[in-house]
Amino acid sequence: MSSFQSSRKVFSSLEPFNATAWDNPFTSEDRERAVDSLEGGRVLYFKDLRFALEPAEKVLLSTSWSDAEAKNISLDPVGGRLRGANADGEEAYGLERMMSRYASHAQKLMQGLVPAYAPALRLGRTSFRPHEVEGRDVRSFRKDDRRLHVDAFPSRPNGGARILRVFTNINPAGKDRVWQIGEPFEAYAGRFVPNLPRPLPGLAHVLALLGITKGIRSPYDHIMLHLHDRTKADLKYQREAPRQEVTFAAGSTWVVFTDQVLHAAMRGQFVLEQTFELPVSALRRGERAPLRILERMTGHSLAA
Numbered sequence: 367m368s369s370f371q372s373s374r375k376v377f378s379s380l381e382p383f384n385a386t387a388w389d390n391p392f393t394s395e396d397r398e399r400a401v402d403s404l405e406g407g408r409v410l411y412f413k414d415l416r417f418a419l420e421p422a423e424k425v426l427l428s429t430s431w432s433d434a435e436a437k438n439i440s441l442d443p444v445g446g447r448l449r450g451a452n453a454d455g456e457e458a459y460g461l462e463r464m465m466s467r468y469a470s471h472a473q474k475l476m477q478g479l480v481p482a483y484a485p486a487l488r489l490g491r492t493s494f495r496p497h498e499v500e501g502r503d504v505r506s507f508r509k510d511d512r513r514l515h516v517d518a519f520p521s522r523p524n525g526g527a528r529i530l531r532v533f534t535n536i537n538p539a540g541k542d543r544v545w546q547i548g549e550p551f552e553a554y555a556g557r558f559v560p561n562l563p564r565p566l567p568g569l570a571h572v573l574a575l576l577g578i579t580k581g582i583r584s585p586y587d588h589i590m591l592h593l594h595d596r597t598k599a600d601l602k603y604q605r606e607a608p609r610q611e612v613t614f615a616a617g618s619t620w621v622v623f624t625d626q627v628l629h630a631a632m633r634g635q636f637v638l639e640q641t642f643e644l645p646v647s648a649l650r651r652g653e654r655a656p657l658r659i660l661e662r663m664t665g666h667s668l669a670a
């Protein structure tokens with residue numbers, strides 16, 4: 367831990383990029399740097415890449431349109447279903463329009479920045495996070511993203527596919543979004559994986575049959591889910607783990623593999639986020655993926 371802390375003055379988890387437009391033409395050097403940084407567990411930071419709201423959309427920057435129970439409002443890529451919203455009519459339509467515009471901007475950015483991924487990149491949900499993170503009453507520790515964690519989907523097993531996310535801070539009052547970034551995945555997983563419970567034989571099939579998961583939970587999904595929960599529940603780790611605080615200014619965008627980069631969102635309000643999934647086979651260097659790291663660690667193949 368101390369080596370991480372002593373090096374943090376010189377090492378930043380953020381990899382800066384200059385772009386002011388979502389269809390920015392990136393140079394081949396930028397594209398190389400993007401792939402290498404992403405797969406190496408860094409966060410690509412676009413300080414000046416903002417998402418412009420239309421005048422009529424300003425009213426959407428409020429917690430009023432959000433379901434009290436839901437962490438955020440989300441839009442399904444297929445079918446365009448809005449979830450977690452407490453809005454209908456004009457506001458529901460406005461939310462859908464704003465979020466689908468964001469989804470197409472995020473897709474354009476990824477096509478220009480990482481064209482090597484583009485054919486394999488699958489569009490996931492778009493989310494709008496209207497709540498102030500700091501001081502929010504979160505009932506379940508599992509849902510508390512102020513605790514360091516890597517992302518995993520409890521009900522949508524992905525069999526090793528990567529979770530790539532694009533975030534934009536759209537705070538109208540200029541408020542930063544502040545994250546903490548933890549240690550590299552391999553060091554982190556090495557602390558927890560040896561002590562995780564093994565999957566119960568047959569459980570993955572039962573969960574799928576009951577409709578609790580969409581499809582069969584692979585051993586990889588099992589480990590990632592338990593890693594997520596164990597890490598959030600481990601108060602000592604939460605208190606003492608090495609970390610670096612990073613700040614995403616209002617009007618900025620960042621891109622990160624959140625299944626690999628330990629992160630916690632500490633402060634801020636109003637963010638848009640687009641999820642993509644990417645098969646490990648599409649990576650430049652698949653051996654750096656959590657799936658491959660965990661396979662080396664456990665000595666087993668963890669996904670079909």
Ligand code: SIN
Pocket residue numbers: 495511517543624629630631637
């Ligand atoms: C998270 O993915 O854990 C939360 C990130 C954010 O909303 O800033």
Ligand code: FE
Pocket residue numbers: 511515516517624629
């Ligand atoms: Fe997360």
